[in-house]
Amino acid sequence: MAETSAVQQQSEGNGKMWLSLIAIVMGTFVAVLNSSLMNVAMNKFVAVFGSDINTMQWVITGYTLASAMVIPMTGYLGSRFGSKNIMLFSVAGFTVFSVVCGLAWSASTMILFRILQGFVGGFIMPIGMSIIYSTFPREKIGTAIGLWGVAAMCAPALGPTFGGYLIQNYSWRLLFFINVPIGILAVVLGKVLLKDTPGKKGLKFDTPGAILSMVFFGSLLLALSKGQSEGWGSLFIVSLLYTAFFSLLLLIWVELGTKQPVLDLKLFTNYKFTVSVIAGSLVMMGMMGGTFLTPLYLQNIQGLTAMQTGLLMMPQSVAMAVMMPISGKLADRFGIVPLCFVGLSILGVTTLELHHLTTDTPNHWLNALLTVRGLGIGLCMMPLTTAGMQAVEPAKVGNASPLSNVCRQVAGSLGIAIFTAIMSNRQVLHYQHISDSVPVDSVTGNSVISMLSGAIYSWSIDMSTSTGTAATYLAGFMQKEALVRSIADTFFVSAVPAFICIPFVFLFIKRKKAPVEVKTDSPGHTG
Numbered sequence: 001m002a003e004t005s006a007v008q009q010q011s012e013g014n015g016k017m018w019l020s021l022i023a024i025v026m027g028t029f030v031a032v033l034n035s036s037l038m039n040v041a042m043n044k045f046v047a048v049f050g051s052d053i054n055t056m057q058w059v060i061t062g063y064t065l066a067s068a069m070v071i072p073m074t075g076y077l078g079s080r081f082g083s084k085n086i087m088l089f090s091v092a093g094f095t096v097f098s099v100v101c102g103l104a105w106s107a108s109t110m111i112l113f114r115i116l117q118g119f120v121g122g123f124i125m126p127i128g129m130s131i132i133y134s135t136f137p138r139e140k141i142g143t144a145i146g147l148w149g150v151a152a153m154c155a156p157a158l159g160p161t162f163g164g165y166l167i168q169n170y171s172w173r174l175l176f177f178i179n180v181p182i183g184i185l186a187v188v189l190g191k192v193l194l195k196d197t198p199g200k201k202g203l204k205f206d207t208p209g210a211i212l213s214m215v216f217f218g219s220l221l222l223a224l225s226k227g228q229s230e231g232w233g234s235l236f237i238v239s240l241l242y243t244a245f246f247s248l249l250l251l252i253w254v255e256l257g258t259k260q261p262v263l264d265l266k267l268f269t270n271y272k273f274t275v276s277v278i279a280g281s282l283v284m285m286g287m288m289g290g291t292f293l294t295p296l297y298l299q300n301i302q303g304l305t306a307m308q309t310g311l312l313m314m315p316q317s318v319a320m321a322v323m324m325p326i327s328g329k330l331a332d333r334f335g336i337v338p339l340c341f342v343g344l345s346i347l348g349v350t351t352l353e354l355h356h357l358t359t360d361t362p363n364h365w366l367n368a369l370l371t372v373r374g375l376g377i378g379l380c381m382m383p384l385t386t387a388g389m390q391a392v393e394p395a396k397v398g399n400a401s402p403l404s405n406v407c408r409q410v411a412g413s414l415g416i417a418i419f420t421a422i423m424s425n426r427q428v429l430h431y432q433h434i435s436d437s438v439p440v441d442s443v444t445g446n447s448v449i450s451m452l453s454g455a456i457y458s459w460s461i462d463m464s465t466s467t468g469t470a471a472t473y474l475a476g477f478m479q480k481e482a483l484v485r486s487i488a489d490t491f492f493v494s495a496v497p498a499f500i501c502i503p504f505v506f507l508f509i510k511r512k513k514a515p516v517e518v519k520t521d522s523p524g525h526t527g
Contacts (some may be wrong), residue, residue, distance in 0.1 A: 017135060017136060018144075019189075019193050020131075020135065020190075020193040020194050020195065021132070021144055021147060021148065022189055022193070023087075023186055023189035023190035023193050023194055024087070024128040024131060024132065024148060024190075024194075025147065025148055025150070025151045026151070026182060026185060026186035026189065027087065027090070027091040027124050027128060027183075027186040027190065028124060028125055028128050028148060028151040028152060029151035029154065029155050029182065030091070030094065030095075030179050030182045030183050030186060031094060031121050031124045031125065032151065032152050032155035032159075033155035033158065033159055033179070033182075034094075034098065034175075034176070034179050035060070035063065035155075035159075036155055036158070036159025036160060036163070037159050037162065037163040037166075037175045037178075038059055038060050038063075038163075038175070039060070039159065039160060039163070039295075040159070040160050040163040040164050040167065040307075040310070041059075041163060041167060041172060041175055042056050042057065042059070042060075044167050044172050045059060045107070045110065045172070048172060049106055049107040049110065050107075051107040054229065055107055055111075056107060056110075056111075058111045058114075059110060059111055059114050060114075061222070061225050061226075062111050062114050062115040062118065063114045063115065063117060063118035063121075064118065064221060064225070064409075064413070065115075065118065065217075065218055065221050065222060065225075066114075066115045066116070066117075066118025066119045066122060067118040067119070067121060067122030067409075068122065068217045068218070068221050068406060068409050068410070069119075069122070069213075069214040069217050069218050070118075070119055070122040070123065070214075071122050071123070071126055071217075071402045071405055071406040071409070072209075072210070072213040072214075072217070072262050072263045072402055072403075072406060073123075073210060073262060073402075074086070074123050074126040074127050074130070074398070074401065074402035074405075075130075075262070075263075075264065075398045075399035075401070075402050075403075076203065076205060076206065076260070076262055077123070078127055078130055078197075078398045079200050079203055079398055080200060080201075080203045080205075082196065082197040082198055083127055083130055083131050083134070083197045083398070084131070084190065084194045084195065084196055084197050085197075086123055086127050087123070087124070087127050087128060087131060087190055087194065088187055088190050088191060088194075089120070089123075090120055090121055090122075090123040090124045090127065091121075091124060091183055091186050091187050091190065092183070092187050093117075093120030093121065094117060094120055094121035094124065094179070094183060095179060095180055095183030095184060095187070096120075097113055097114075097116055097117035097120060097121070098117070098176045098177070098179035098180055098183065099176070099177070099180060100113045100116075100117075101113045101114060101117060101176040102173040102174075102175075102176035102177045103173075125152075125405055126401045126402040126404075126405040126406075127401070128148065129145070129148070129385075129389075129401045129404075129405070130397055130398050130401040130402075131194065131197075132144050132145060132148060133389050133390075133394075133397045133401065134197075134394065134397055134398070135195060138390065139332060140332070141332075141386055141389075141390065142327075142328035142329065142331040142332040142382070142383065142386050143325060143328040143329050143332060144328070145328055145382045145385065145386050146324040146325035146326070146327055146328025146329065146331075146382050147324070147325045147328070149321075149324035149325075149328075149378075149381065149382045150321045150324050150325060154317065154318075154321045158314075159310070160295075160307070160309060160310025160313065161307055161310030161311050161314060162310075163175060163310075164305065164307030164310055165307060166178070168307065203260060204259075204260050205262075206254075206255075206258050206260060206261050206262040208254050208258075209251065209254050209255050209258060209261050209262040209263060210262045212247050212250050212251040212254060213251055213262060213263055215243065215244075215247040216244055216247040216248050216251055217406065217410065219240045219241075219243040219244040219247065220240070220241075220244040220410065221409075221410065221413050222240055223237050223240035223241050223244060224410075224413045224414055224416070224417040225413060225416075225417070227417055227421070228417065228420045228421055228424060232421070251263070252265060263399075263402075263403055264396065264399040264400075264403065265403075267392065267396065267399065267400055267403060270391055270392060271507070272387065272388055272391035272507075272508065273388040273389075273391050273392055273400060273404075274388075275388065275504050275507045275508070276384055276385060276387050276388020276389070276391070276404070277388060277403070277404055277407050277408075278504060279340075279384045279501045279504040279505065280381070280384045280385050280388070280404065280407075280408050280411075281407055281408050281410075281411030282411070282497040282498070282500055282501040282504075283344070283347070283377070283380060283381055283384060283497070283498065283501055284408045284411045284412045284415065285411050285412065285414065285415030285418075285494075285497045286347055286348075286351060286415070286494055286495065286496075286497040286498045286501075287347075287377055287381075287412075288412045288415040288416050288419075289351065289415060289419050289490070289491065289493075289494025289495075289497075290316075290351065290354070290370070290373065290491075290494065292415075292416050292419055292420070293354075293419065293423070293487050293490055293491060293494070294309075294313060294366075294370065295309050295313070296423075296487060297357060297484065297487050298312060298313075300480075300483060301359055301480060301483065301484050301487070302359075302363070312363060312366070312367055313370065315367055315370070315371045315374070316367075316370040316371050316373060316374035317374060318374070319371045319372075319374030319375045319378060320374040320375070320377050320378040320381075321378070322378065323374070323375050323377075323378025323379055324378050324381075324382055326378075327339060327343070327378055327379045327380070327381075327382055327383055328382060328383070328386070331382075331383040331386060335508075336383040336384065336386070336387045336505070336508055337505055337506065337508055337509055339379055339380065339383050340379070340380040340383055340384055340505040340508075341502060341505055341506075342376075342379060342380075343375075343376045343377070343378070343379030343380025343381075343383075344376070344380050344498050344499075344501050344502050344505065345376070345498075345502070346372060346373065346375060346376025346379065347373060347376040347377055347380065347495075347498040348495050348498035348499045348502075349495075350369050350370075350372050350373035350376060351373060351491060351494055351495035351498060352491075352492065352495040353369055354366075354369065354488070354491035355488050355489070355491050355492040355495075356488065357484060357487060357488045357491065358484060358488075359480060359481065359484050384505075385404065387508050388400070388404065389401070389404070415494070415497070418493075419490050419493070419494055422486075422489070422490050422493055423486045423487060423489075423490045424486075425486075426485070426486035426489045426490065427482050427483055427485075427486035428482075429486075430481070430482035430485040430486055431478060431479060431482035434478050434481060434482060435478065
């Protein structure tokens, strides 16, 4: 009877444990969905608020900077006030500011509200991951993290398509109001289902570390996001990079000498955790290459709308989302080494294959390749993270999660900055090469302009105007060809992080311990 009761209690505990994951998944989903909705709304915001694209980009940049700046505080706040309380506060604050953003009346108020939303919502992902690692038993963490990762992959799949639909058919304000019911449900479920984690009193807040980490991550991410538009050699960007460099040096010095650091850098002495962070960051860089370059190709080269682009990219995100929980189960059963090797190989090879993009590449070929690429990302992303977190002592999971998250966020921003710079430079080089190969005054150039002029003249435009228009069209074709070649070149470079990552995976191989020989006393020996 007692055994039956114990089994029953264990079953109920397991059931509540898995139900609590729903609250964390919903909180993560609403945060990631909102960010992906913003990517298709920039032109609408420019039109509505009478602003310009550089100003409205701060709707995205401001949120990213704010959330990255508060992530390091997650460990301390979770320990001091309880992980559950911080999770509920973060989701509730994010939901409130979703309402406020939806009521914005100008560009400046929209940007301000988004920055504030980033400050309160930045805790959602790291604290959610921390709760999972502290709640689930070791043998079920892979599956739990895989299911949690579904939210992070489904939201970007739905975001562009859903955002484009709302903007075209309804109001831009719904991009924010749509978060409200999901956020409220996540808070209610979290309140009911999440396990109470009492806070520890008497913890000292590392104020110097907090300030230095905010200065470092804020200045670095701002430099990476604005480097291309402002110019990497400009005083603004150089000043930011100097600030980031010296604040990092001070941060390392302060944190290594503090008993309760806001960022526990001593975790990097754990080589498995360090390898996991490096490998996860490299995968993030490779993944962001595709996320950044594919919409550029589809919209600027093939002329698709944001909604059409979202629909074409959806199978890749769905493939990632489907593979996440499967990879978790496979990792629990077979270990991460074979899984990550296969996943990274798929990611590297498929990204390398995108180097063959041309102006008339069929969409079905691109779609199939991106979907296979998504399977590769889904296969390796979460197992890499899980391997590092499982190597950390349970008491330090709360500090490891924000450190891992913020490193990956910086890596993603760094990847986009590098790929943008490479693409811009290659576009200039390709355009110069095309211009040198086919000058406008060459026989080929003249024949193309004559042919175009004839076609334009047939539209009842006078001959002199049609010749000028034809020359403009030819320059446009050359620019388009230069752009597609530069995108293809950048895809080639974005495959490199995946291949670099593969050797790191083999560091997770567990060496078998040599059997210990048991010495026995000889029969004639007496103690």
